[in-house]
Amino acid sequence: MAADKERELDFLCLTLLELVAEIHEKKQEQEKCLQDGFLCLAKARYALGVDRVSKLHYAAEMTPNLFVDCSKSDGDHTEEKWDILKCVNSKFYESQSQEPTDSTELRRRRRGSEPDSPEDDDKELDALLQEMKVKEKPKVSSTDPLRWFAVLAPQSLRQAQTAFTKAAHVSCEICTLRNKLDATKKRYADARRTHEAALIESSSKTTEDNTAEPQKTESTD
Amino acid sequence: MIDNIILLITGTIHQRQLSELLPKCHPLGRFDQMETVTIASTTADLYNAILVDSPLAPFFKECISEEDLNEMNIEIIRNTLYKAYLEAFYDWCKDQGGATADVMCEILAFEADRRSVIITINSFGTELSKEDRAKLYPRRGKLFPDGLIELSKADDYETVKRIAECYADYKPLFEGTGNNPGDKTLEDKFFEHEVTLNVNSFMQQFQYGVFYSYVKLKEQECRNIIWIAECIAQRHRAKIDSYIPIM
Numbered sequence: 001m002a003a004d005k006e007r008e009l010d011f012l013c014l015t016l017l018e019l020v021a022e023i024h025e026k027k028q029e030q031e032k033c034l035q036d037g038f039l040c041l042a043k044a045r046y047a048l049g050v051d052r053v054s055k056l057h058y059a060a061e062m063t064p065n066l067f068v069d070c071s072k073s074d075g076d077h078t079e080e081k082w083d084i085l086k087c088v089n090s091k092f093y094e095s096q097s098q099e100p101t102d103s104t105e106l107r108r109r110r111r112g113s114e115p116d117s118p119e120d121d122d123k124e125l126d127a128l129l130q131e132m133k134v135k136e137k138p139k140v141s142s143t144d145p146l147r148w149f150a151v152l153a154p155q156s157l158r159q160a161q162t163a164f165t166k167a168a169h170v171s172c173e174i175c176t177l178r179n180k181l182d183a184t185k186k187r188y189a190d191a192r193r194t195h196e197a198a199l200i201e202s203s204s205k206t207t208e209d210n211t212a213e214p215q216k217t218e219s220t221d
Numbered sequence: 222m223i224d225n226i227i228l229l230i231t232g233t234i235h236q237r238q239l240s241e242l243l244p245k246c247h248p249l250g251r252f253d254q255m256e257t258v259t260i261a262s263t264t265a266d267l268y269n270a271i272l273v274d275s276p277l278a279p280f281f282k283e284c285i286s287e288e289d290l291n292e293m294n295i296e297i298i299r300n301t302l303y304k305a306y307l308e309a310f311y312d313w314c315k316d317q318g319g320a321t322a323d324v325m326c327e328i329l330a331f332e333a334d335r336r337s338v339i340i341t342i343n344s345f346g347t348e349l350s351k352e353d354r355a356k357l358y359p360r361r362g363k364l365f366p367d368g369l370i371e372l373s374k375a376d377d378y379e380t381v382k383r384i385a386e387c388y389a390d391y392k393p394l395f396e397g398t399g400n401n402p403g404d405k406t407l408e409d410k411f412f413e414h415e416v417t418l419n420v421n422s423f424m425q426q427f428q429y430g431v432f433y434s435y436v437k438l439k440e441q442e443c444r445n446i447i448w449i450a451e452c453i454a455q456r457h458r459a460k461i462d463s464y465i466p467i468m
Binding site for chain 2: 035038039042043045046047049050051054056057058059060061147148150151152153154155156
């Protein structure tokens with residue numbers, strides 16, 4: 001029993017060390033991605049000019065294209081997994097955020113019954129095009145941030161975008177690992193507490209047995 | 222002037238205040254009623270209301286349409302205006318004749334060819350069609366007309382490289398370029414060649430090209446200083462020496 005506990009403690013200790021090493025590696029990867037991204041931005045400014053890559057080319061308030069999803073995995077120990085999910089269409093995401101809708105309806109373009117005839121199809125298509133035109137009127141930029149700076153973007157700007165996107169994904173991996181680390185630390189602390197309590201109990205039992213035995217031998221004498 | 226108009230339109234689309242945009246405009250490119258550019262919603266409005274009385278009016282004829290000002294159209298306007306300006310400038314320098322024409326036409330021909338190559342490479346993977354791309358090529362320079370026809374059909378970087386290698390001046394520019402961290406990019410090679418041409422313009426006397434070259438070399442100096450500042454800010458001291466030296 002004690003040996004099993006000790007084996008469990010060893011296993012959890014090794015897991016902790018592996019997780020710490022993995023987190024360290026991911027953080028270095030994240031730092032490298034960010035460094036590469038900022039360097040590529042500097043190269044883009046060099047090629048295009050400082051005024052072409054500046055804050056004046058994006059809106060002060062933005063609609064996100066990516067959002068972070070945190071799901072809990074079921075198992076013996078609940079751990080959170082962090083993922084980056086892409087919005088299908090930020091316009092529809094925006095328009096539906098004001099209405100109480102299910103998340104499953106986020107991707108549905110139209111509600112209501114299916115059209116019965118081709119004429120109805122045309123009318124629906126016209127209506128949809130009108131709707132999209134209306135939605136396009138307020139001059140919100142394209143969802144690809146690259147287009148804010150230049151439609152004919154240089155390679156350095158595209159590389160910067162790739163690097164920053166990768167950094168975002170690596171950040172999610174780090175969060176998942178940190179979560180795993182916290183859960184493992186907790187398990188280790190619990191296991192250690194249980195093991196120590198068991199050790200104390202068994203040692204006090206041994207002491208009692210030892211003090212009881214000499215009294216027994218005296219009585220037989 | 223072209224950059225100022227594009228900056229104002231782009232800033233307005235992204236809901237930036239005029240007070241933020243105006244200080245960023247180049248002082249040499251200011252013109253009367255420049256601030257009113259922000260009220261235009263189509264290129265036709267832009268021309269009819271504002272630019273018709275500006276020095277850019279002659280260059281704007283190819284850009285007029287009723288389409289809304291979105292990112293793609295703005296990019297097309299920028300490149301179309303620049304194409305028209307470059308062609309007019311080249312023709313004017315050629316009319317001057319003499320050493321000015323010798324110096325300036327070589328510099329502007331290279332500028333036209335550079336723009337054609339860069340537009341082609343940067344358009345890969347975008348929704349700009351080959352026909353629209355071909356309309357943005359300045360029709361001056363060594364690549365005009367055969368090289369531009371081939372460029373308009375190109376689908377990848379290797380094809381562009383193969384076309385440029387047919388011209389002795391441009392073949393060395395494509396050698397040794399790459400996107401790896403230690404490599405020089407094609408833009409760097411173009412900047413180096415531009416610096417060489419501008420420095421060489423001072424070898425001839427009594428010609429107007431020296432003024433243009435002086436301004437261009439000053440712009441390169443500014444780019445170098447900004448690059449060094451970025452390297453210091455980002456702690457990439459090893460990359461500080463990647464600027465393009467003048468002389």
